[in-house]
Each structure stands twice: as C-alpha cells, then as structure tokens.
Amino acid sequence: MAKYLLLKHYRGAPAAVNDVPMDQWTPEEISAHMRYMQDFADRLEGTGEFVDGQALAPTGTFVRYDGEGRPPVTDGPFAETKDLIAGWMVIDVDSYERAVELAGELSAAPGAGGKPIHEWLELRPFLTAPPTITE
Amino acid sequence: MNEALLRSLTPSVLGILVRRGADFAAAEDALQEALVEAVRVWPADMPREPKGWLITVAWRRYLDAARSDTARRRREDLVEEEPAPGPAPGVDDTLQLYFLCAHPALTPSSAVALTLRAVGGLTTRQIAQAYLVPEATMAQRISRAKRTVSGVRFDQPGDVATVLRVLYLVFNEGYSGDVDLAAEAIRLTRQLAASIDHPEVAGLLALMLLHHARRSARTGPDGSLVPLAEQDRGRWDTVMIAEGVAILQAALARDRLGEFQAQAAIAALHADAPTAGETDWVQIVEWYDELVRLTDSPVVRLNRAVAVGEADGPRAGLAALAALDDALPRHTAVAAYLHERDGDLETAARLYAEAARKASNLAERDHLTRRAARLTQLRRTG
Numbered sequence: 475m476a477k478y479l480l481l482k483h484y485r486g487a488p489a490a491v492n493d494v495p496m497d498q499w500t501p502e503e504i505s506a507h508m509r510y511m512q513d514f515a516d517r518l519e520g521t522g523e524f525v526d527g528q529a530l531a532p533t534g535t536f537v538r539y540d541g542e543g544r545p546p547v548t549d550g551p552f553a554e555t556k557d558l559i560a561g562w563m564v565i566d567v568d569s570y571e572r573a574v575e576l577a578g579e580l581s582a583a584p585g586a587g588g589k590p591i592h593e594w595l596e597l598r599p600f601l602t603a604p605p606t607i608t609e
Numbered sequence: 610m611n612e613a614l615l616r617s618l619t620p621s622v623l624g625i626l627v628r629r630g631a632d633f634a635a636a637e638d639a640l641q642e643a644l645v646e647a648v649r650v651w652p653a654d655m656p657r658e659p660k661g662w663l664i665t666v667a668w669r670r671y672l673d674a675a676r677s678d679t680a681r682r683r684r685e686d687l688v689e690e691e692p693a694p695g696p697a698p699g700v701d702d703t704l705q706l707y708f709l710c711a712h713p714a715l716t717p718s719s720a721v722a723l724t725l726r727a728v729g730g731l732t733t734r735q736i737a738q739a740y741l742v743p744e745a746t747m748a749q750r751i752s753r754a755k756r757t758v759s760g761v762r763f764d765q766p767g768d769v770a771t772v773l774r775v776l777y778l779v780f781n782e783g784y785s786g787d788v789d790l791a792a793e794a795i796r797l798t799r800q801l802a803a804s805i806d807h808p809e810v811a812g813l814l815a816l817m818l819l820h821h822a823r824r825s826a827r828t829g830p831d832g833s834l835v836p837l838a839e840q841d842r843g844r845w846d847t848v849m850i851a852e853g854v855a856i857l858q859a860a861l862a863r864d865r866l867g868e869f870q871a872q873a874a875i876a877a878l879h880a881d882a883p884t885a886g887e888t889d890w891v892q893i894v895e896w897y898d899e900l901v902r903l904t905d906s907p908v909v910r911l912n913r914a915v916a917v918g919e920a921d922g923p924r925a926g927l928a929a930l931a932a933l934d935d936a937l938p939r940h941t942a943v944a945a946y947l948h949e950r951d952g953d954l955e956t957a958a959r960l961y962a963e964a965a966r967k968a969s970n971l972a973e974r975d976h977l978t979r980r981a982a983r984l985t986q987l988r989r990t991g
Contacts, residue, residue, distance in 0.1 A: 497962040497981035504979050505831055512832070529974075532966050 477525065477566050478573040480580060481596040484532055486557030491592030492585045499586050510583045518565060518576070529561035564600075573597055614659060615647055617800070619730030622663045624702020631671050633709065634755035637727050639671035644730060703728075704804040708767025711775040712758045719754035720775045726751055728800075729793055739788045772801065773813050773869065780817050791821055802856075811860035812870030818853030819876035822846040834976040838885040850880045871900045890920035907937050915943055923950035941967055942977055949984065958984035 496504060518524035533551040540547045563580070567573050577595045585591035619640065626636035643666040647659075656662035710724040722740075725731045731739075737747035780794035798814045826840040835841075857873045875896045882888040897913035900906075910933055918926020926947045933940065945960035961981035968974035 495962075496978050497958070497965065498985055499982050500986050501979045501983050504975070504982055505833070508833070508975060509831060529971055531969070 475566050475568060476570070476573075476602070477564060477600040478570075479596075479598045479600065480563045480565065480573075480577050481598065482560045482562065482593070483596065484558040484560040485555070486559075487594040487596065490585075490594060492587070492589050493591075494586035496585075503584065503586060503588055506584050506588060511580075514580055514583070515563070518563075523565050523567050523572075523576070525564035525566050527561070527563040530559055532558065532560070570599070573599075612648075615644060615651075615663075616730035618660050618663055619644070620703040620706045620728045620800070622660060622667060623727055624706050625664055626667055626671060627705075628702060629668070631668075631675075632759060633761075634752070634759050635674055636667070636671055637755060639674060640667045641726075641732070642670045643667035644732075701804075703800065705767070707772045707801055707804070709758050709761060710754075711767070711772040712761055713768070713771055714757050714761075715754055717775070717778055719750055719757070720771075721778050722747060722750050723754040723758075724775050724797070725779065725793065729797055731788060731793070735788045739790055740782070769805065769807050769810065773809060776801070777813060777869075780820075791817070791824070795821060808860040808863050808865045809867040809869050811856050812867055812873050815853045815857035815860065816869050816873035816876055818849050818856070819873060819880055822849035822853065822880065828972075832972070833979070834972045836976075837879060842883065845880065850877075853877065854880070866899065866903070868900060868903045871896050871903060875900075888919070890916055894920045907933060911937055911940060911943055915946070918947045918950060923947045927951070938967075938969060939964070942973075945977070945980070949980075954984045954988050958988070 496507075499507075515524055515527055535548050536550040536552075537546050537548050565573060565576060567576065574597065577597050581593050581595050582590040583593070585593075622643075623636060623640050626640065627633055631639070640663070643663050646666055647663060651659075706728055707724070710727050711720045715723065722736055725736050725739075726733065733748050733751060734744050736751075737744040740747065776794050776798050779797070780791050782790045795814070795817050798810065798817060802810045802814050822845050823837075823840065825846075826842070826844040827835055829835050853873065854877050857870065857877055860870050861874070875893055878889050878893050878896070894913065894916045897909060897916050900909045901913060911930075914926050914929035914933065917929045927944070930940070930944060930947065935941070935944075941960055942964035945957050945964050948954075948960060949957035958981050961977050961984065965974050965977035965981060968977055
C-alpha cells in the first residue's frame with residue numbers, strides 16, 4: 475500500500491476545462507457537486523482506501539522565528555501568491571495507477587451546467603518509512 | 610448493559626474516592642479501569658448496588674496502583690486510614706467535580722476533555738473521536754489537565770460561570786462522531802442543575818434544549834444548512850421546547866438575569882412563532898439589548914443588527930451594522946442578508962460570495978455559496 479496526497483488548488487494549477495467560479499453555478503449544480511464529492515469519499519471508505527480529507531480557508535499567514543526572546547514575525551496573506559491550496563484528500567492505495575485512476579474520478583466532479591469540471595488535481599506520493607528488508 | 614447508568618454514576622463515585630483521600634489523577638485512572646471492568650462483568654452479573662460496586666472496585670484499583678507506586682510509604686499511611694465503604698452523599702461531590710474539571714487554570718480544550726472524561730465518564734477514545742484528534746493526543750491532553758488540577762483542594766467552592774462556559778463549548782461543538790456531544794452537554798447540564806440551584810444553570814439548560822429541539826430541521830437531506838426562517842417547524846421537537854420554556858420561565862421568575870437566560874429567551878421567542886413571519890422581532894431586539902448590556906459582546910451586537918433588520922426593516926439593520934467592525938466573523942454574511950432583504954440583489958450576491966470565502970466552516974461556506982448562486986440565477990432570469 476502507498477499513500478498519496480490529492481491536492482486541490484484555489485490558484486496555481488492549470489485552468490480547468492469547465493472553469494466557472496462556484497457562485498456563478500445554480501444552487502442545484504452546487505448540490506450535485508457536493509453530493510459527488512461526498513459519495514466519492516464514502517466509496518473510498520467502503521473500499522478501505524480513504525485516509526483523510528480536509529478543506530482549507532483561502533487566506534493564511536506566513537510566520538517565522540525572529541530570534542531569542544522575540545515574538546515570531548508574521549506576514550501576509552499575499553494577494554500575489556501563485557500557489558494556493560484549497561484542500562486535500564489522502565488515499566492509501568495499492569499502486570500509482572490506482573491513485574491516478576481515483577484522481578481522475580475526483581476531477582470529473584460536476585460543475586457549471588452539470589458538466590465535469592476537469593479540474594487539475596496534484597497527486598503527490600508520501601515519503602515512506604524505510605523497508606525492513608533491503609537486500 | 611446500561612451505559613447511561615454507568616456514566617451517571619461516574620462523577621459521584623469519583624467524588625467519593627477523592628474525598629477518601631485519593632489523589633484526583635490516580636482516582637480518575639482507577640475509576641476508568643473500574644468502568645471497563647463493569648462493562649465486562651455487569652451484563653452477566655449485575656450488582657445489586659451498582660454504585661457501591663463501582664466504589665469498591667475503583668478503590669481497590671486505586672490502592673493497587675498506589676501500592677506499586679514509588680511513593681509507597683506516603684500512600685501506605687493512607688491505606689491504613691481507609692474509611693469503611695458505605696453510602697456517601699453524592700450531590701455535593703458531583704458539584705465539586707464540575708468545578709475542578711472547569712478550573713480556571715485549565716485551557717478551554719483541556720477543561721472540555723477533562724469534564725467529558727471525569728464527569729461524563731466517556732473514554733479517551735470516544736472523546737478523541739468526537740474532536741477528531743488522535744487518541745494519543747487526547748490522552749496527553751487529559752493527563753496534562755489532571756496534573757494541572759492535582760494540587761487543587763477538592764472542597765474549595767468554584768465558579769459556576771466557568772463550568773457553564775465549558776458545558777456551552779461542549780454543546781456548541783459541531784462535530785458528530787460516535788458520541789453525540791450536544792446530547793452529552795445536555796445530560797451534564799441537567800445533572801449540574803440537579804446539584805445546584807442557580808438561574809444561569811437553568812438558563813443554559815433551557816438554551817440547549819431550545820436549540821436541540823430544532824436540530825433535525827436544521828439540515829437538509831443533503832446535509833446542507835437550513836436557516837431558521839426556512840426550517841420546517843413541524844419537525845421541531847415540541848416536547849423539548851416545552852421543557853426548555855418551563856425551565857426558562859422558572860429561572861426568569863427569580864429575577865437574576867444572566868446571559869444564558871437572555872439567550873434562551875431569544876430562542877424561546879423563535880420557538881414560539883408558528884411561522885417565521887409571526888416572529889416577535891420587537892421583543893427579540895429588546896432581549897438583544899439586555900444581552901448587549903450583560904456581555905458587551907460584538908457578536909451579540911452583530912446578531913442584534915439582524916434582529917433590528919427584521920423589526921424595523923433592512924435599512925435600520927444596515928445602519929446598526931455600520932456601527933460595527935467589519936472584521937467581525939459573519940459581518941459580511943449579515944451585510945449580504947440585509948442587502949438581499951433590501952432588494953439590492955447585485956450587492957447581496959457579491960457579498961454572499963465574499964462571505965463564503967471568509968466562512969470558517971464548510972457547511973456555512975456551502976450555504977453562503979448557494980445563496981450567492983441563487984441570487985445570481987434570479988438576476989439572470991429576471
């Protein structure tokens with residue numbers, strides 16, 4: 475088994491085919507989209523491949539250490555940030571091919587006009603613990 | 610196996626162990642072991658005196674642990690002083706336990722976790738699941754909390770207000786897992802109300818019941834939020850509402866108003882309206898004025914602006930809103946709603962979309978996005 479992170483971007487991914495902001499959809503299209511996402515997660519739980527899914531607020535803060543005895547420095551949010559993560563799903567699957575297959579299904583979630591969004595999702599393998607048997 | 614019975618006995622048994630001289634943290638561990646044992650043994654062999662059984666087993670576990678402890682000598686003195694087991698008054702101990710678990714030295718998350726375990730009798734695993742954190746994390750949070758309060762004397766009177774804040778936090782937690790936190794908060798508040806005669810305890814209990822009564826109407830079949838005005842009032846739990854109103858009226862009659870009673874009064878006025886259109890907004894605004902006086906909270910002022918918008922029209926609501934900091938959570942959502950009521954759908958749609966981006970939870974974000982979408986659709990179709 476191998477774990478993969480499916481990343482959804484607010485910004486930074488190539489443009490989706492059906493690229494219409496959600497507040498321009500109809501309420502029914504939004505409901506259909508939500509239902510698709512939920513069904514997808516439920517199905518992966520059923521197959522034993524779901525690990526976690528979370529959504530993130532669009533704005534955050536950059537923070538760094540500023541030396542002994544000083545409070546951390548904060549900066550941002552930056553309007554010009556090119557890459558902005560919207561949320562993720564972690565899956566635990568048997569192969570890279572299976573991970574790609576699932577990412578493809580998630581990208582087919584319906585959007586404006588009830589048509590698939592064809593959204594680009596980023597698929598990143600987790601680094602694992604070293605195997606016990608190496609020779 | 611009656612889990613409800615077991616959990617209702619938890620606080621008084623723990624209180625008795627501590628009164629006998631057991632260190633709180635060790636007593637709490639011993640009781641958890643006794644509860645596990647009870648779950649195993651009781652189905653086949655139900656004791657005649659369940660509480661006495663729990664006290665005996667937990668005390669034995671406590672002594673076993675104390676004997677194997679490095680501080681053996683100090684503890685052995687204690688063993689010799691062991692009082693004869695027997696019936697002990699439970700009510701007072703229960704109350705002391707609430708105070709201890711909500712001690713001001715604890716952070717809110719620690720107080721919540723400790724209350725659910727030591728007063729509520731939930732297992733660490735259940736609490737971890739309810740708050741979506743790993744079990745090991747929750748175990749650490751609880752053991753740190755126990756260390757924090759370990760030096761506190763058990764017979765010191767505590768502050769009811771801190772206990773109420775903790776119970777309010779438990780009730781308001783949106784997550785639903787294996788454990789129904791809202792129902793658990795109601796149970797614990799009911800138990801507290803039985804231990805202490807205090808109008809704000811009654812006020813919080815009434816508030817919880819009045820909100821809990823609307824629960825099944827609050828979400829649609831697809832899990833989406835249904836705002837109060839659009840809820841199917843036929844799905845409200847009228848028995849629970851009646852209980853909440855009765856508790857509230859008895860509390861208000863004592864003329865010691867507090868914020869929970871005022872909040873419950875607002876909830877009761879909503880519950881009283883057969884349709885959203887028949888809501889007595891004028892009285893609701895008056896209660897918000899009381900709440901502002903009691904709390905001076907910006908969130909209360911924001912909710913008051915909504916009520917003013919209903920009582921005196923959206924322009925009046927917008928005027929009330931203009932006096933508030935626009936960085937307040939939900940400020941944009943309220944502005945969107947008032948503009949929608951005022952007929953300015955273009956501004957409302959833009960603000961709903963903006964409010965969705967600022968939302969702090971998914972259900973609210975989806976709800977606001979849908980509102981924006983609906984208005985955009987309305988404008989398109991004319």
